[in-house]
Amino acid sequence: MYRYSPTSEARLASCDERLQAIFREAIESCDITIICGHRGRAEQDELHRTGKSQLRWPDSKHNTSPSRAVDAAPYPIDWQDRERATLFAGFILGLARARGITLRWGGDWDRDWQVKDNNFDDLWHFELVEDEEG
Secondary structure (H helix, E strand, C coil), X not given: CCCCCHHHHHHHHCEXXXXXXXXXXXXXXXXXXXEECCCCHHHHHHHHXXXXXXXXXXXCHHHCCXXXXXXXXXXXXCCCCHHHHHHHXXXXXXXXXXXCCCEEEECCCCCCCCCCCCXXXXXXXXXXXXXXXX
8 A cells, every 4th residue: 555755744734624535545546746735925936937837826726724726646756747647637536526526637727628728737736626616
């Protein structure tokens, strides 16, 4: 059985309990690293400045406490492997749906099942979809 590193555990602990539940179930099936949970102002603004995020502080779901977004990937990470990212996303989205939780994945922002129509890909990003968002 797989388990999170202390660093991944700390990052996951900064997330909403629903995200924690999904990713605690996911680690039972594959090795995963948690890249990011909550982000403070300096980190968020730096990611925006360098083009790695489209949002400034405090507009990202990573900026809430607890975080309503998590960046996670199967370990070891291959940043260039879109197919692996898509497979992982399907796995995570399925686990969430089975729990009655709706997530948005950064490879399909509009959730239309078209993975090549994004203007900005964030393949390791998952965020909670609140009721008012649909």
